[in-house]
Amino acid sequence: PAPLLRVEGLCQYFKTQDGRTVHAVESLTFDIKRGHTVGLVGESGSGKTTAGRAILRLLEPTAGQVFFNETDVLSLPSKEMKRYRQKMQIIFQDPFSSLNPRMRVSQIIGEALNTAGYPKGEARKARVEELLQRVGLQAEHADRYPHEFSGGQRQRIGIARAIAVEPDFIVADESVSALDVSVQAQVLNLLGELQRSLGLTLLFIAHDLTVVEYLCDEVVVMYLGRVMERGPCREVYARPRHPYTQALLSAAPVPDPTRKKQRIVLRGDIPSPISPPSGCVFRTRCPYATALCAAGVPAEQHVSDEHWVSCVRLHELNLQEQGRHDNAHQ
Ligand code: SF4
16 A cells, blocks of 8 residues: 655755755655654754654755655645645644643644634533543643643643644654653653554654654654665664664663663764765764765665665675674674
8 A cells, every 4th residue: 555655855955044055854755654653763963853844844845745645745735735734743842832821721722623623612622621531631621721731741732732633644753852751651652552543643753762662663764864774663673784873773772681782982973964974974973984985875775675774885784794793603
């Protein structure tokens, strides 16, 4: 079956005040199967949040296509786009600033129901209460204001607002990053449970790889606006092929102590997206970079099934790794 969402060659550039171009997202391509959760990961400055907004057309992308149910939503006139908006929702990062402090919870969720043409009156009140209970809050909470809730509860209100209009697809943008670890786990469980019971398709944007592994089916790893590696989580996490993914994973805490790993420390900082390195954008920090890496942007190489890696030295590095592995077993 066709994926619910297919992103093809998506580019998002911005102009700085002095007329230079920021390459925030460059040639982003990946897809999400219906009912799947894809994690979009990278450090800050990788372009992941911009990508999430460009996909929902909260920004006007510079180039590329976003097919939702095989319709290119980027080419739709704004009137038609309205219909799609309802199907594609977002849960923002910051539960403290994404809810209007002057509105009661019933109004916040009611506003979303308004845009979906939901009838007013008792039926709407009942729907708001049902949504609150669905996200683990109480019906009585409908009359309260956002400041009366904790961070985790506010994020639950944000989730209730997103699911109110019965979307097919939700972008969760760093939706648990601002919360304490114990609260994070509860909100993640809620998202996972809603995804399964409502058959949602999710794009989960995060910098935390452990969280992505817990929740997602596939992962897309971004660096400086470009995709470095993408594929099924179980495969990418068990055997990351791109040097950047290897470095990210080597720095993440491992829940499973039998998975041995050696920390790979990257030198320097992420370069500016105004003047990204030529060729492989990761080459200024990559421990394996050679002159070859500056020659051109690496094409995506097929590793297996739906696993793709953008590295010109992929096969060479694999052979080296294989050699080390073989030696260790002799
Ligand atoms: Fe490193 Fe070169 Fe591969 Fe880029 S192309 S990840 S610089 S080895």
